[in-house]
Amino acid sequence: MPFSNQPILETSKPQDLPLLQERYALRRCMAETALGKLYWAQDMKPAEGSNQTNVLVFTLLPALAQNPVFEQVFGHVLPTYQKPVPGMPQVSDDGKTPEGIRWMVIPSIGGMLLSERLAELDERGMPIPDTTELLDSLASTIANQRPEGIFGYLEPGSILLGEKTPCLLTAPVAAALRSAYNNNHGDRHRQTLHSGYISPEVLLGDLPTSEDDTFSMACIAYHLLQGEPPFGKQSTLEATVRNLSPASIRKLRPDAWQVLQQGLNLKRAARQKTPTTLLRALQRTQKRKLMLPAAALVAAGTVAISTYHLLSSWGLSGGKPAEPTTETAVNVTAPALQENTPAETAALVDENAPTPALDQESVQRERDKLAAETAAARLEAERLAAEAADKDINSLQDKAADAIRKGKLVSEDPDTPAALDYLRKAVALEPDNIKTRKLLAQMVNGQHAETENLLIQGQAEEAGKLLAATDRLITEFTLADSLKRQVSLETEAEQAKRKAALSAENNGEPDTAKAADADKNTTDANAETADTNTTQYLERARRAIGYGNLNSGDERSESAVAYLSTLLEKSPGQSEALKLMEKLVTLQQEKAVSYLGKRDTETARSWLDESQSLIGKYKLDALVEEQIALEKRYRETLAMGIFKPGEEPASVSPPPVATPTPTATAVPAPPAVPNSIGYPSTPPEPATVPPTLPTAGGEMTPTNTSSATITATPSAPVAPMEVSVPDDIPVQGALEIPADTSITPLPPPTTELPPVQLDAPPVAAPAYDPAPATVTFEVPEDNGNTFTPDVPNLMEVPLDVIKEGLSATDGQNQ
Structure with missing residues (x-):
């Protein structure tokens, strides 16, 4: 039903349709699309000075209306559609009902939905010229889409055919979806849609590309030409899962059908890049059907005219060609022409001037042109012959397929040919035709199936005869793929024959009743074997x-x-x-x-x-x-993102800690204490300890002694080093902590070795952590020097005191 601006009377079941904003009364659902529904509505409160009461209302898919990401993007997109733009809808109002129905109002501009035009078609479809014109205008409208000429959600129910250009009614919704997907806002909110015209990738929520518009355009072209959708009532997603393919269109030439079939491919990478590329290829292949005979006639006419002019030019100057001279070599078929001077070609008033004679170069050019046109005419003739052969092959293949469906595989009567006769003629025209080979394989499979039925029924002799005929077909057409099944069936047939022969020998010559019983037993045995x-x-x-x-x-x-x-x-x-x-x-x-x-x-x-x-x-x-x-x-x-097994990103692990040679004794780090040199109230951050420590007497070498382990957590990720010290060295107790309210209460003092930091400036230390120490240092043998690492708050202990302490300890042990 075409749109108009006159009030409508059709109000079927108005109680089922809501009243939007107490203003727009929905009267009739015109179309259902993947993105929502289109309604014919009546504006109960038209604007002042406007007598238009009929409008179009588009209600969005509930899942989209409930999507917060889409709703946010849709709100930013709608203002750009408030002004009239060719091919785009003008949104005059929008809103959302308390029930969650998201809607937008489009003023009625007259016209007819493409879905309504398709509903009027029968099995003959639309004529090819009308289809081409409609598709061209639709492709031009898609190319003007903002910002990249990509739509992605093309459906007949969303296309309004007007007087000038088609209008894409769902353009605001499609633009919002593309924007959301393009900015990765909707990765978790991508909606799966349902349509028989939108590509499977877009239905799953992928970002649309120009190849997806090619697919939608091909689906619409198929419906226009064939009178029915390419995949019936199923969505393209279901067609993909079920591996469906549309039937061929007989009104199209084979090469034109191949072009359209490429656009209908369910894989994005196999389609044409843009809808325009698809339509140009369709028009080019289809025009060739009408233009080739005319081109051959034109080429023949051109050759005749060129020959006439060339031969006529030889007859100038009295109709006698010039005599060849010894200075110029002249071809027998193209004699040299006399050269006339301007004085010789001058003529009186009202007197016909003679045409100037052609020189040798002009003759050569004419001869080359004639040869090129002759070659072109020959190529056109060969092309016409090839097309005629293709037409004959297609006709033979169609007849063979029809005969196979009817079960007419082989016929001995030449007046009633069967599938084998048609296929033999097709093979003679083109031996390697893929469709012909498939039909031959289909016929052989049918004979194999019939053989199996005969074996199940116990008719081994008939099965053997049929297998022999099938074997001749396999040999004649080199059907290697059918050999395995042929050999298996021949083996089964031989076994059935031997079993029947053995049964006959054991029972002698049976009478009719015995033969019937034997057949029944054989059938039962075959059924039991099948079970x-x-x-x-x-x-x-x-x-x-x-x-x-x-x-x-x-x-x-x-x-x-x-x-x-x-x-x-x-x-x-x-x-x-x-x-x-x-x-x-x-x-x-x-x-x-x-x-x-x-x-x-x-x-x-x-x-x-x-x-x-x-x-x-x-x-x-x-x-x-x-x-x-x-x-x-x-x-x-x-x-x-893709993570294959064994390729996961490695987690950041702490650097390895060097293992000390001797056994280390863990010493917890004591709290910080103030000292005479201004040691801070919090313990400093330990730094990396080098493997060797210089002293006043020279370089210090680690020894195999027991070691105390002290935590060293550098600010930079540097592996800690170890220095050993004897564990039996007496250590002076920690100083008393003065009363200072600014200092955080710390654990009681210990008599253990305080933290040591070697060759590193003092830095701010983290909070106190009583973790076991991981860094050790070593003290060399007595060399008369005092070991004093340059670390704040480290007490100096003379070696004499250490020795005395060791002697006292040994005495106590004894």
Whole structure:
């Protein structure tokens, strides 16, 4: 129903439609899109000076209205659509109801929705010229989209066909989604959509690209030409999971159909870069169908005219060509022409002046031009012949496919050809045609299936004859892929023949009743054998699943996919096999989930491809939704980054601590104390200790003595060093802490060795930490010097005092 500015009377079920802002009464739902619904509404309070009461109201998808990220971006986008722009909707009002319905109002500008135009088409579709014109205008509108000429959410229900250019009614919503995804605001809030025209990648929440607009344009072109959507009532996501492909369009030439089929590819990388590229390729291939015969006629006419002018030029100057001279070599087919001077070519008034004679270079140019035009005409003729051959091949293939569907594989009557006769002619025209080879393989598979049925029924002789005919076909057309099944069936047929012969020898010549009983017994035996084989395949498949051999086998069993595929090939409707296949696909999906949790997207992608292939092949519709959810999760994980096993970023670990040679004695670090040299009230930060310490008498070498361990936490990440000191050296007690309220209460003083900092300036120290010490230092043998490291608050102990203390200690021990 075309839009107009006149009031409408259709108010079906008005009580089901809300009244927005007590002003806009929704009257009728015009279209449902992936982003929301479009309503025909009536403005109950039109603006002053305006008599327009009919408007369009677009209500957004509830999931989008509840998305805070999208709502924020949408609020910034809407003001840019308040002014009229060609191809864009003008938003006059917007709001949100208490129930959460987000809406925007678009003034009615007249026209018809593309979805309504498509509903008027029958199976013949729209004529090609009209389709091309409509698609060109639509591609021009998409190219003007801000800011990069990408729309991404093209659907017939959102396209309003006006008098000038189409209007994309959902442009504000699409712009808000693109902005949110482009700025990575909506990684956690990306919404999965449902549409038969939007690309699968965009439906899963990916940022739209120009290839996605190519896909949508190809889907609309298919619907216009064929009269039905490319994937029926299913969304493109479901078509991807089920591995669907649209039927060919007969009104298009084969090369034009290949161009459109490329645009309909469910993988983004395989499509044309832009919608304009797709349309130009379609127009170029389709025009060739009409222009080639005319081009051949034009080329032939050009050759004739050129030949006439060239031959006429030889007859100038009295119709006698000039005599060849010894100075100029002249070709026999192109004699030299006389050169006329300007005086000779002058003519009186009203007298026809003779045409100047051509020189040798002009003759050569004409001859080259004639040769080029002749070659072009020959190429056009060859092209026409090739196209005629293609047309013949396509016709033969269509007839063969129809005969295969009807079961007419072979015929001995030349007046009623069968599939084999058509395919032989097609092979004679083009031996390596892929479609012809597929039809031959399909016919051989049909004969193999019929052979299996004969063997099950106990008709071994008939099965052997059919196998012989099939073997001749395999040999004639070199169908190597069918050899394995052929050999297997021949083996079964030979076994059935031997069993029948053995039964006849044991029972003698049976009469009719005995023969009937034998046939019944054979049939029962074959049925029992089939049941046994089915049970064996199912048991092997279960065992393979238990072993974890889902897609590949090992020494214990083959893969579960191999067992179930073989069984379902023989018995397509076997319920137990289908249940096991569903269980198998579920396990594959669980594997994908596991690897997605590990962020190993490469392995997860391989499991998803396997499950998707089985879902499409065996029509496992119950697992489609789960597969779509996993595809969305895969893309979200891919956006987060890839970490394969063993490639995780290494965590920052503390530097290794050097292990002392002797056994170290742990000494806790005491609190800081004031001293005479102004030691701060908080302990200084220990620094790195060098491996050797210089003294007044020379260089100090570490010794194999016991060591005290002292914490050294440098400000920079430098590995601590060790210096050993005898653990039996008496140490003076710590000084008393003066009463000072500015000092934090500390633990009681100890008689242990205070903290030591070697060769480092005093720095601000962290809070007191009674952790065990990790740095040691060593004291050399007595060399007459006093060991005094340059560290604040370190007490100097003469060696004499140390020796006396050692002697006293030894006496006590004794």
